[in-house]
Amino acid sequence: SAKTPEIGFDIPAAIGMRVEEIQTPALIIDLDAFERNVARMKQFSETMGVSLRAHAKTHKSADIALYQMAEGGAVGICCQKVSEAEALIRGGLTDVLIANEVTDPKKIDRLARLAKFARISVCVDDASVVAALSAAAVRHGVRLDILVEIDCGARRCGTAPGVPAAELGRIVSAAENLELAGIQAYHGGAQHIYDPAKRRVEIDRVVALVRDTVDHFEQAGLQCRSVTGAGTGTYNLEAMSGLYTEIQPGSYIFMDADYARVGATDGNGTIGGFEHALFVLTSVMSKPASGRAVCDAGLKTHSIDSGLPFVFDRDGVTYVDASDEHGNLDDPDDVLALNDRLRLVPGHCDPTCNLHDCFVGVRDGVVETLWPVTARGKVY
Numbered sequence: 001s002a003k004t005p006e007i008g009f010d011i012p013a014a015i016g017m018r019v020e021e022i023q024t025p026a027l028i029i030d031l032d033a034f035e036r037n038v039a040r041m042k043q044f045s046e047t048m049g050v051s052l053r054a055h056a057k058t059h060k061s062a063d064i065a066l067y068q069m070a071e072g073g074a075v076g077i078c079c080q081k082v083s084e085a086e087a088l089i090r091g092g093l094t095d096v097l098i099a100n101e102v103t104d105p106k107k108i109d110r111l112a113r114l115a116k117f118a119r120i121s122v123c124v125d126d127a128s129v130v131a132a133l134s135a136a137a138v139r140h141g142v143r144l145d146i147l148v149e150i151d152c153g154a155r156r157c158g159t160a161p162g163v164p165a166a167e168l169g170r171i172v173s174a175a176e177n178l179e180l181a182g183i184q185a186y187h188g189g190a191q192h193i194y195d196p197a198k199r200r201v202e203i204d205r206v207v208a209l210v211r212d213t214v215d216h217f218e219q220a221g222l223q224c225r226s227v228t229g230a231g232t233g234t235y236n237l238e239a240m241s242g243l244y245t246e247i248q249p250g251s252y253i254f255m256d257a258d259y260a261r262v263g264a265t266d267g268n269g270t271i272g273g274f275e276h277a278l279f280v281l282t283s284v285m286s287k288p289a290s291g292r293a294v295c296d297a298g299l300k301t302h303s304i305d306s307g308l309p310f311v312f313d314r315d316g317v318t319y320v321d322a323s324d325e326h327g328n329l330d331d332p333d334d335v336l337a338l339n340d341r342l343r344l345v346p347g348h349c350d351p352t353c354n355l356h357d358c359f360v361g362v363r364d365g366v367v368e369t370l371w372p373v374t375a376r377g378k379v380y
């Protein structure tokens, strides 16, 4: 029999509680802002006539992914890892693109098995993997959709655009139980370029490489129903290219501090009107000296690879340094007192979510939802 989870032992909050009672540090979602972000991207994709395949690496939550499917205009989701897909499919998702390469034979077998329960697509950038994918699909009696990933400037995975990509496409289309779905073209670095003109230049370059690749697919008589990629920093540019059929933004639902910097250069402090919706709720645990304070949110509660968090809605207080369990705050006017609560906007949302067991969804100062981070730690 399932025991009711206890606050502190199991969870940081309970539904119906006031925000002031949440045990900190906790990862909280402003549900109103989150829902507006989801609705905004739905509206954008519908207006532009591109499919929205929301990336679930951001939140790793079955509840959020199902909400994006039901209310957010998503046609499916992306995952980065097979285990992430396993967790989310178990949670009820039925159309998953692994927007990444899977090369280990055992992982390929797990992936093919998943196709019994959901529609599965995956990227390839190496001909040697195609045979293994095909054999696994035959073994499990399933079909897999395959996207040829091109390196369009990120220098991460991906085959060279143009002729090599079309050659790989030809190998895929000849393989049993594999369906050549099209092209994956994602440029991660471009998402985080702060200058909008430079972002545009970079995506123009991407689009030219994609166009060349699509042309080679056509010349080779290969089908290419899907051209997919893009994230929160550039989704509008790929959508406007007329070439992309699908966009894969993830962070748009939360908008971390780095995306605020990307958007700030657009003049409105956000990208396309998206709002901060994810916060680390933290408490002041020490006021050891004039001019500074210490809070209970450090490296184990938020990720600082894209910069430090900023303090939301509280002028004059700055988060200046993180250690494992502490955050150092500059408090020049000594406005902070013990047990004061602050909301931090994390520097980078995706790895931050992976540090927590659950999201505490808040509306009008009251806890409305507790959503498990379903695929927390599912990185294998």
Ligand code: PLP
Residues within 6 Å of the ligand: 055, 057, 058, 078, 099, 100, 186, 188, 191, 229, 230, 231, 232, 233, 248, 249, 250, 251, 252
């Ligand atoms: N697509 C792929 C392949 C990614 O790796 C990522 C993020 O790293 C995204 C989409 C989503 O990007 P963002 O969270 O910046 O919107």
Ligand code: MN
Residues within 6 Å of the ligand: 251, 348, 349, 350
């Ligand atoms: Mn990210």
